[in-house]
Amino acid sequence: MALLExxxxxxxxxxxxxxxxxxxxxxxxxxxxKTDEITKxxxxxxxxxxxxxxxxxxxxxxxxxxKQDDNQQVKQExxxxxxxxxxxxxxxxxxxxxxxVNANRQIIEQRYNQHISDLRNQYGGTDKEQDDRHYLIYRxxxxxxxxxxxxxxxxxxxxxxxxxxxxxxxxxxxxxxINTVNYTKIGQQQDNETDNLKAKKQQITGRLVDLxxxxxxxxxxxxxxINKKLPIEEIDKIRQSIIDNMLPANVGLVKTAxxxxxAYCNRNNYMLPSNRNIKVITRDNxxxxxxxxxxxxxxxxxxxxxxxxxxxxxxxxxxxRETKNNVRQILKYExxxxxxxxxxxxxxxxxxxxxxxxxxxxxQDYVQQQHDRNYGVQINDDGTxxxxxxxxALACIDxxxxxxxxxxxxxxxxxxxxxxxxxxxxxxTNETIRAQGI
Numbered sequence: 001m002a003l004l005e006x007x008x009x010x011x012x013x014x015x016x017x018x019x020x021x022x023x024x025x026x027x028x029x030x031x032x033x034k035t036d037e038i039t040k041x042x043x044x045x046x047x048x049x050x051x052x053x054x055x056x057x058x059x060x061x062x063x064x065x066x067k068q069d070d071n072q073q074v075k076q077e078x079x080x081x082x083x084x085x086x087x088x089x090x091x092x093x094x095x096x097x098x099x100x101v102n103a104n105r106q107i108i109e110q111r112y113n114q115h116i117s118d119l120r121n122q123y124g125g126t127d128k129e130q131d132d133r134h135y136l137i138y139r140x141x142x143x144x145x146x147x148x149x150x151x152x153x154x155x156x157x158x159x160x161x162x163x164x165x166x167x168x169x170x171x172x173x174x175x176x177x178i179n180t181v182n183y184t185k186i187g188q189q190q191d192n193e194t195d196n197l198k199a200k201k202q203q204i205t206g207r208l209v210d211l212x213x214x215x216x217x218x219x220x221x222x223x224x225x226i227n228k229k230l231p232i233e234e235i236d237k238i239r240q241s242i243i244d245n246m247l248p249a250n251v252g253l254v255k256t257a258x259x260x261x262x263a264y265c266n267r268n269n270y271m272l273p274s275n276r277n278i279k280v281i282t283r284d285n286x287x288x289x290x291x292x293x294x295x296x297x298x299x300x301x302x303x304x305x306x307x308x309x310x311x312x313x314x315x316x317x318x319x320x321r322e323t324k325n326n327v328r329q330i331l332k333y334e335x336x337x338x339x340x341x342x343x344x345x346x347x348x349x350x351x352x353x354x355x356x357x358x359x360x361x362x363x364q365d366y367v368q369q370q371h372d373r374n375y376g377v378q379i380n381d382d383g384t385x386x387x388x389x390x391x392x393a394l395a396c397i398d399x400x401x402x403x404x405x406x407x408x409x410x411x412x413x414x415x416x417x418x419x420x421x422x423x424x425x426x427x428x429t430n431e432t433i434r435a436q437g438i
Contacts, residue, residue, distance in 0.1 A: 108151050116140050161268075164216055169252045169264055170340040176213035178312070180206040183321035183330065185314060206318025206333070211275070211293040211311040218268065220292035220348055221313050222247075224261040227285050235259035238285055243336070248351065252342040254316045257331035260286070262313065264339070267292050268347045271361040275311050279398075280359050290348070290359075302372070316340075 119137050140147065164172070178187040181202035187210075188202060211219065224242055226235050239261055243253065252264035272292050281288040291313060298307045314320075316335040321328060352358065361369070 105148070105152055108148055112140075112144070112148055112151075161218070164218060165266065165344055168341045168343045169219075169345075172216065172219055173209045173214065173315075175215065176210050177315065178208045178210055178213075179204045180208055180314075180318055180320075183319055185312075185318075185320060187312065206320070207315040208312040208318075209315050211291065211313065212296045212308045214293060217293040218266050219345075220265060220267040220270075220272075220290060222261075222263040222265065222348075222351070223256075223289040223291060224263070225256075225287045225289065226258070226260045228258045230285065232259065234285075242286070246351075246355070248346040250342070250344055250346045252339040252345065253336035254339055255334045255336050256314070257320055257322075257333055261336075262333075264342065264345060265348050265351060266345045268349060270348045270352075271363075271366045273359065273361055275309065277359065281355065281357060292348075 116137060119133055119140075122133060125133070180186060181188045181204055183203075183205045185208070187208050188204065211217075211221075224239070226238050230238070236259065239255070239259055242261060247253075247261075247263055254262040254264075256262060272290060272294050275292060275294050277290040277292075279287045280290055291311065293311060295304075296308055297304045298309050299305070300307075314333050316333050316339055318333040320331050320333075322331060323329075349360075
């Protein structure tokens with residue numbers, strides 16, 4: 001084998017690569033070959049003058065790229081440091097807020113516990129007063145966490161109410177406006193393609209404000225319904241007297257079609273019995289109704305549903321058409337003051353206190369009403385519901401006095417059903433009261 005290898009003569013070509021290594025943190029290496037040298041020589045022969053300039057441009061581009069990379073790295077490091085400082089400041093601020101909230105909660109809890117302790121240390125009084133005091137202590141202890149949470153959140157609620165109060169009426173109702181058509185108080189409907197075709201033939205003649213569509217429930221309307229049978233001059237005098245003597249300056253005023261007044265104010269947590277409180281005050285020449293958003297959804301089978309209640313008020317610049325004594329006349333709702341831009345409205349409680357009128361529900365009745373709406377009316381063990389007492393039945397009858405029912409030639413599929421109303425009248429057990437309503 002060794003003899004065979006020595007007898008074979010193989011020509012070794014001088015095509016080789018030489019590699020040089022330097023000591024240190026960075027190793028430099030150079031790879032050379034004849035192919036590289038030939039290529040370099042050809043490039044120098046073909047471009048003897050431009051090659052150095054090209055190399056210089058390449059070097060400049062490389063240097064610029066290196067500078068850009070360095071600048072980008074510096075910016076990234078600076079941004080990281082800034083973000084770290086900002087995050088640290090935010091965390092310190094949040095920790096400070098949390099400490100403040102905890103301290104505030106401790107103060108509220110101490111005051112709450114002291115109130116319960118003071119009630120426990122009270123003695124004497126009638127049996128009813130003692131029972132009421134014991135029941136109050138029971139309610140305070142049972143709802144302790146909820147009451148403390150509400151008191152903690154009250155500053156935020158006040159801030160929200162202040163922001164709402166700063167808004168003008170038109171800003172508050174802009175998303176709750178519905179067009180009226182063909183000189184009626186009926187809102188324009190576009191539920192399907194058929195309604196869309198009909199809508200093209202409908203003339204928009206005004207707008208309605210649906211309180212159920214509003215995002216807030218603080219706005220309410222006081223309706224002064226002046227006797228329509230009076231002469232126009234007398235109606236104008238009564239309206240001006242109401243504005244001068246019964247209403248504060250900071251209310252939004254609208255003149256109704258028949259010369260009455262819609263006065264816009266803030267409810268400010270005044271617990272009205274219902275959305276539409278009819279004839280809360282009755283005078284010789286006018287009645288007063290109060291409209292608000294106390295509940296948004298309809299009741300079916302004694303329980304609240306997901307269907308919105310229509311709770312609509314005619315807005316200013318709305319025109320309606322009525323026929324009286326075979327004469328068709330056009331009537332209009334008009335703003336008396338700068339209704340659209342009115343803000344910081346008066347409180348309903350302030351207005352009613354000035355009239356010495358109190359129609360507010362008690363807290364206990366309000367809680368029971370909300371419970372019935374959410375969970376249904378309480379049914380007795382024998383499967384019956386408590387009967388309506390005579391006082392409530394008489395109030396229902398009085399509310400229907402001088403009721404006008406208008407028959408418009410439009411579908412009433414979304415309006416109140418008269419069948420349930422008259423069934424309720426026939427269901428009144430007191431024959432004397434039932435006879436008054438039928």
